[in-house]
Structures are given as C-alpha cells and as structure tokens.
Amino acid sequence: MSNITGRIREAFRGDQRVDPDTLIARLDAVRRFLTAVDGLLPDAELVPAHTLVERAGTRLALSRDHTVVALAGATGSGKSSLFNALAQLELSPVGVRRPTTGVTHACVWGPLEGANRLLDWIGVLPRHRFVRESALDADDETALHGLILLDLPDFDSVQRSHRLEVDRLLGLVDQVVWVVDPQKYADRVIHDSYLREFHRHRDVTLVVLNQADRLPPSELPRVLDDLRRLLDSDGLTGVPLLATTAIDPAGMVGLRSALERTVAERQAALRRLAGDVDSVVAGLDELVGSARPAGGPDDATVAGLNRALAGAAGVPAVSEAVERAYRHRAGAATGWPLVRGWRRLRPDPLRRLHLPGPTREAADPEAESLVAATSVPDPTVAQRSALGLAVRAVADRAAAGLPAAWPTAVTSAARSRHDDLPDALDRAIAGTDLGLDRRPLWWRIVGGVQWLVTLAAVVGLGWLVLGYALRVLGLPALDNPMVGEVPLPTVLLLGGLLAGLLVAALTRPVVRWAAQRARARARQRLTVRVAEVGEEYVLAPVRIVLASYAQARDALRDAARR
Ligand SMILES: Nc1nc2c(ncn2[C@@H]2O[C@H](COP(=O)(O)OP(=O)(O)OP(=O)(O)O)[C@@H](O)[C@H]2O)c(=O)[nH]1
Ligand SMILES: [Mg+2]
Numbered sequence: 001m002s003n004i005t006g007r008i009r010e011a012f013r014g015d016q017r018v019d020p021d022t023l024i025a026r027l028d029a030v031r032r033f034l035t036a037v038d039g040l041l042p043d044a045e046l047v048p049a050h051t052l053v054e055r056a057g058t059r060l061a062l063s064r065d066h067t068v069v070a071l072a073g074a075t076g077s078g079k080s081s082l083f084n085a086l087a088q089l090e091l092s093p094v095g096v097r098r099p100t101t102g103v104t105h106a107c108v109w110g111p112l113e114g115a116n117r118l119l120d121w122i123g124v125l126p127r128h129r130f131v132r133e134s135a136l137d138a139d140d141e142t143a144l145h146g147l148i149l150l151d152l153p154d155f156d157s158v159q160r161s162h163r164l165e166v167d168r169l170l171g172l173v174d175q176v177v178w179v180v181d182p183q184k185y186a187d188r189v190i191h192d193s194y195l196r197e198f199h200r201h202r203d204v205t206l207v208v209l210n211q212a213d214r215l216p217p218s219e220l221p222r223v224l225d226d227l228r229r230l231l232d233s234d235g236l237t238g239v240p241l242l243a244t245t246a247i248d249p250a251g252m253v254g255l256r257s258a259l260e261r262t263v264a265e266r267q268a269a270l271r272r273l274a275g276d277v278d279s280v281v282a283g284l285d286e287l288v289g290s291a292r293p294a295g296g297p298d299d300a301t302v303a304g305l306n307r308a309l310a311g312a313a314g315v316p317a318v319s320e321a322v323e324r325a326y327r328h329r330a331g332a333a334t335g336w337p338l339v340r341g342w343r344r345l346r347p348d349p350l351r352r353l354h355l356p357g358p359t360r361e362a363a364d365p366e367a368e369s370l371v372a373a374t375s376v377p378d379p380t381v382a383q384r385s386a387l388g389l390a391v392r393a394v395a396d397r398a399a400a401g402l403p404a405a406w407p408t409a410v411t412s413a414a415r416s417r418h419d420d421l422p423d424a425l426d427r428a429i430a431g432t433d434l435g436l437d438r439r440p441l442w443w444r445i446v447g448g449v450q451w452l453v454t455l456a457a458v459v460g461l462g463w464l465v466l467g468y469a470l471r472v473l474g475l476p477a478l479d480n481p482m483v484g485e486v487p488l489p490t491v492l493l494l495g496g497l498l499a500g501l502l503v504a505a506l507t508r509p510v511v512r513w514a515a516q517r518a519r520a521r522a523r524q525r526l527t528v529r530v531a532e533v534g535e536e537y538v539l540a541p542v543r544i545v546l547a548s549y550a551q552a553r554d555a556l557r558d559a560a561r562r
Pocket of ligand 1 (some may be wrong): 073074075076077078079081082092094100101102145152153154161210211212213214244245246
C-alpha cells in the first residue's frame, strides 16, 4: 500500500469535521495536479479528477446551506414509502407494480428558491420538486430545514434508464441512505456494485433495514447483525445502520433524527467531496507514486548524447577542414611568394563546406531557417542511429525510477524536436566562430620577410641580366661590388632564393603545429555549440517533463492532506 493511500485510510478513522478551506485547498491541489500532467498522462486516466474538480466547484458554489440526501436501493425496498413518511405527504407514488419510481422526486424542507439551482444542477425536473414548508405549515419541521431529500429509482432495475439515473445522481448527492429490506438485504448487486464502491464515503453513508415490521421482533437483531457483517466486509465498518418501518411513524424516529443531525452539521456536502478527493487521489496514486527523479540524465549519458550530436553534425569533418584551411591560408600568406599564386588557385577547404566562419546569426527566429545551410555532409545511417540511441538513453536515464505512465512521456519529450535537430545542428555549425577570421601577425611578418628575400633575389637576377646584356652589347660593364669572393648580384639572387626556401622550410612545422591547435580550438567551440543544441532540443524538454512530474507528485501529496 502506498503512502498516500495509507494516509487517507488513517484520516478516515473517527468522525472528523471537514474544514471548507482545507477542502478547497485540496481541490486546488487536484487542479494543480491536472495542470502539471496536462498532455503528459493518458486523458482516460484523468477523467475522474477532471470530473471531481468540475463537480466540486459547482457544488460548493451552488449552496452550502442545503444538504442533498438520496434514498437509494432495490425496487420494492420502500424508498418511496420512506420518502412520503418523512415528508408526511403522498408525494411519490408507492406501488405494487415494480419498479414504481421511474424518475427522481425531490422534497425540499424550507424555501424552494435557494434549492432550485441545486436541483437544476442535479437534474430533478421542476414538476417532481415539492416543498415541505408550503405543503404543511409545521414548526416541528424546522429541524430539517435545508434538507433536500431525493427518492431515486431502483438501482437493480430491469429499466436501464433507471440504473443510469441512479449512477448519475449517486455522483452528485451529499449523502446516501441505502434502503434494504429483509428479503433482499444480502443481494450481491447492492453489495458488489454499490456499497463496496462507497467505502470512501463512509461518513456520508447510512444504511436502513426497512420493513422491519415484517420480521418477528426476535429475528430483527439477528438480521441486523448479519447485515452489519456484510457491511463490514464491504469496507463500510462504522456506518450507521438503522431499522425502519415506513408504515409506522414510530418506526421512523431513528432515521429522522439521523437526518436532523446531518442537516444541523452542514457537513455532508463537504464530507462527500472530501471522500471524492480521497477516491481520486487513491486512483492517481499509482500513476504518480512518490519517486524522486534526478534533475535529468547523468553526466555520462549527456556526454554520450553530445558525442552522438557532434558525429551527426559533422564536427570531426569540420574541425579537420579547419586544420586544412589553416594550412592552406597560412601557406598562402607565408609561403614562397613565387608559388603563392599557385596555392591560391586551390579551393579553400572551409569554403568548400560553405563555412566562411562566423555567420550572420539571425536575430529574428523566423529568419533563422534562412541562414545559409552548410555543405557539411549529411549524417550517415550509423550516425543517425547512434543519435537515436543516445536520445533514447537520455530518456531512459531520466525516467529511471518513475512510475509506469511517465517513461513514455519522457521519451516523447526527448524526441519531440527530433525532426528539427538536423537544421538546428547545421545552424549551430554555421554560426560557430571557427577562429580563422584574423590573420595572425606572425603570418604577416613571415610573409614580409619572404617578400624581402624574394625582392633581393629579383634584384640580384635583374642586376645579373643587366650585366649580361651590357656585355653582349659591348657596353661598359657595371661595377659589381663583391661580398668576399662572390659578386653581390649573385649573393642577392642565390641568397634570396635560399633564404626564401629556408624560411618556408622553417615555417612549415610551425604552421602544422598551429593548424592542429586551430583544429582543436574549433572542435572545442563546435562541441560547445552542438551541446547547446542538445540542451535546447533534447534535454530541456526532458527536464520540463521531470519538473512536471515533481509538481504533480507534490500536488497529489497536498491533495491527500486531510
Ligand atoms: N410492511 C411494510 N411495507 C412496506 C414498508 N415500506 C414499504 N412497504 C411496501 O412495500 C412496497 C414497495 O414500496 P415502495 O415504497 O414503492 O418501494 P420503492 O423502493 O419505492 O420501489 P421502487 O419505486 O420500485 O424502486 C409497497 O407496497 C409499500 O407499501 C414497510 O416499512 N413495511
Ligand atoms: Mg419508489
């Protein structure tokens, strides 16, 4: 037995008064519960709670000064006879042809006005409503002022409409007086289908053994004992059990004073609703339980999700392209000027993926989808299924320990934005600053050195060509300054070429190292962005369901507090 049900049982002990504010707080808690689970739990399971909230709201708003008591029982048990005897008028026909009463009759003690709206809601036709006061002016009836007595059709009827009417009314009235007779008091229908169902409404239940005059006086205690035993096994321990005789005013005294007490207490409506809340809470208890879910899946599961998202988003391919693009761009900026142009002819690896770096992130969500898509290859089948499994793992871990109805809700939350994931990942990749925007200073310095040494080589070459031309034309030769044994132009040409090659050779490992760093940095930034997508599209919806669960559990705990 769960905690909540246990608490309800305990609260039942004793004839407790129901505080209206407490009842309203409990109903509010049921309302909070319904809001928390809206769209998460199967609607069919929530029908009783919705019905309760609606009925209770209306009943409390209509009239707290009236007590609606129904006489219910099998045909011929004497409901109409008791009804007429209490009203001391022939209001509801009593008959020998069964079943006699086909529609509910009502008798109101006190002015009808206040009771009319209540009877409209209960659904008793105006022509079947009677007023005790106007029918007979009698002060001895004041003790019953505020009573609305209903004579119901029989619940074991051959007429289906009678049964439906009884079932409907039993859900609305404040108190039920079950009328049984010596022949049929042990019938299975009344016990299995009705009395047992009413065990949570013990404090608004009364049982009368009518037609007590038909039993020899010596037999009556035995029959009452037998009936008491049956009621106990119905879960109705402690409900008042009275013997009545409708045809003799003396045989009505006990019932009459019980009704007077009920009317004076003005508690029946509240107790009835409190019993309804208990039933609803007990019915929902299993659906909600008292699990304490974690705030979400554990770190390892989230890491698994992020890995799968990174794979599906093409993070490895993009970061590799970043490394290649770095080498490409660094080569173009620092390489030997004579071959730089040739390098530029080759396509930039990042631009080939349509990743020019940080994108124009759309401020307007409408326009978000217009942000240019990248050409990062679509995820493979394996990557897609890895992502599916990772999302599933998130749902499974998050829902661990939750009652049966919830894992489905958590799983659908985890998958709720699955179709939007590819675009979101693409946008995240496109929007990531891959760190290749700025040209590092050292590229420019090395590039400048390369230009200088190349210029030296070109000057040396020009000088040599000019000297050669002068010689061929027989003109006076140039004065060639010497550097040691070697003429300066030659030093410039060869030195320039060698220096260029040397600088290029020395730069290459530095570029390789820097490119790897750029790759690692880009990978890290991409991973962060992809994890943000995972948070927004997978984890946040799951957390919302977990929070709803916690709210529903707390609300139900509040609703159980009597
Ligand atoms: N002897 C005796 N007869 C009773 C008593 N109460 C009712 N009767 C008779 O039992 C028969 C059925 O009574 P009703 O009051 O019509 O019974 P009911 O429960 O209203 O029956 P339905 O309207 O068919 O559901 C009638 O003939 C009554 O006179 C009683 O306390 N003692
Ligand atoms: Mg009747």
